[in-house]
Amino acid sequence: MSDFKALKQKVYEANMRLPELGLVLFTFGNASAADRKREVFAIKPSGVPYDELSPEDMVIVDFDGKVLEGEMRPSSDTETHAVLYKHWEHIGGVVHTHSTYATAWAQAQKDIPIMGTTHADHLTTDIPCAAPMSDDMIQGDYEEQTGYQILNALEDRGLSYEETEMILVGSHAPFTWGKSAEKAVYNSAVLEEVAKMACLSLQINPGAPRLKDTLIKKHWERKHGDDAYYGQGN
Template sequence: MSKYTELKREVYEANMELQNRGLVIYTFGNVSQIDRAAGVVAIKPSGVSYDAMKPEDIVVVDLENNIVEGTMRPSSDTKTHTHLYRHFADIGGVTHTHSTYATAWAQAKQSIPCLGTTHADYVHGDIVCTRVLTDEQVQGDYEEETGIQITEAYQNRDPKAAPMVIVAGHAPFTWGKDGAESVYHAALLEEIARMAYLTRTLDPKAEPLKQAILDKHYLRKHGKDAYYGQSK
């Protein structure tokens, strides 16, 4: 019995939730979760379909991407995940999908403006689209560079106030306190991206929310005086 059995089971279930929510097809997407005390990350194996995957297939790596436990190759996006864990000290889980509407925004290389309170409830400001990589970065350590694309976009931004980002020409990454919450944010992003798509195609000049409403909605859920939900 591995000491990572519980971690791997949680990561397995978070990955399966991706498929249950309709956020992935075939082998698309991957979820990871970190055990900060042990310094390890559990992540989906590369190219395995959700229907075939078992909890014991989850791969455990350290923060330098060395395999600690597992017989399969980890996701080809592993270096992006570990980069995020090394730079965002408070996050516990990361999700990558190619969900349809969020990916359309990525392909249009546009940040998603905050057009309504659905967005403001979860993200304080735009959902940022990263810059495009240079040819040198693509030809270099590509998956690490994708992580760098993301963390550079957060130099003046709190990862917890915007737990989702769009990588230009590629697709979204989201994060949370654990793998499950990062999947929840991936599902919310897809819905926000879809609403924003519909709004902008209905009216290309639709304006973002005023700052006051944006603050109000975000803070009633996430501020120190939050009053949404059952916990304090």
Template sequence: MSYTYLKELVYEANMEIPREELAIVTFGNVSGIDRTAGVIAIKPSGVPYHRLKVEDIVIVDLDNVLVEGSMRPSSDTKTHTLLYKNFPSIGGVCHTHSTYAVAWAQAHRAIPNLGTTHADHLVSPVPVTEVMTDEMIQGDYEHETGNQILDLFTKEALSPEEVEMVLVACHGPFTWGKDPAKAVYNAIVLEEIAKMAYLTLQINPAVTRIKQSLIDKHFFRKHGKDAYYGQGC
């Protein structure tokens, strides 16, 4: 079976990471899934973006077994596959080490909804996971990273279709979407939201969250049956 189309899709999404300055050298990775075939394509581990080629993209199944490729898949692969297994509507996952999003993750802080840019994309704060226990770190670390995200979404009753981004405490952001390109788009949005929130709190540390009426106006003009932003389908 040929996975050329999926590899090309995932390659292009990965190359957006350095273009958008979301990560440097080998940091970060994007994957995409073919649910019919039961496989994902993902960046190989430790390959700098300037050397990455379409044929380097690795294919694994949802049990993390190598299907196609001569390189080891990303070290974060188990996190990706766990998200695909538990969030059946998503088609792409992106992980970066973008500066401002990582800063919030390292601070163990959710990003509060302070303005309309944030509200255009999310009703809620950008959530942050609990800090991982030593037992989890010393066990199946990447699998447990995924479990941290799943536990948070269960505990907070969050929908992965409505909240397409998360901060893993001490680590960094993961985003997802209907395909790899949307997952990267959400990573770009998250980094900008993180930067804006940081600067806002530097200017006025006492600022409070945006009014609910403004959240509703900006979110629902872009989302849902009554949305009127953009040009439609």
């Protein structure tokens, strides 16, 4: 029996949430979950429809993107996940989707401006849209370079991956992450909803202002600050 049974089960469940939440069509998208002690992660196999997946199909890969266990080829985006796990030591899950509104913003090559408390409950910054990758990066090891494009975009803007758990890759689509695969899935759904709200707000009022700093701070801190009082404190 696989040593990774629990990890595979966890990432299977995370993947199955994506169609339930309306974030993926057919084989689009993928979720992974890491076992940080063993420096491996489990990820969806490439191009398999969600309703044909089983936990045993999940592929075990190390943080350099090398397959350790699995009968199927892992997601074509595996190396992007690997780069994020390798560089960000506190994440336990990564999700990639082509969800409709988030992808529309990525195609528009625009950051999603922070316009309301729904956004501020989850992050204090605009949701960054990384520039489309350079020709060199695309023609090189494309998926690995996508990981570096994400790392660099956060660094260039002075953002911490522990506070900003989502990004758009310009002309492409969103990636999210978090302490667990479950949290990364949650972030993908929140991103899609925030992307839709921002799109609609700007249709209603093209001059709608950015959220004021005091509200950004308040909503973030009541959920995530030292004196957070949202939730059950666990």
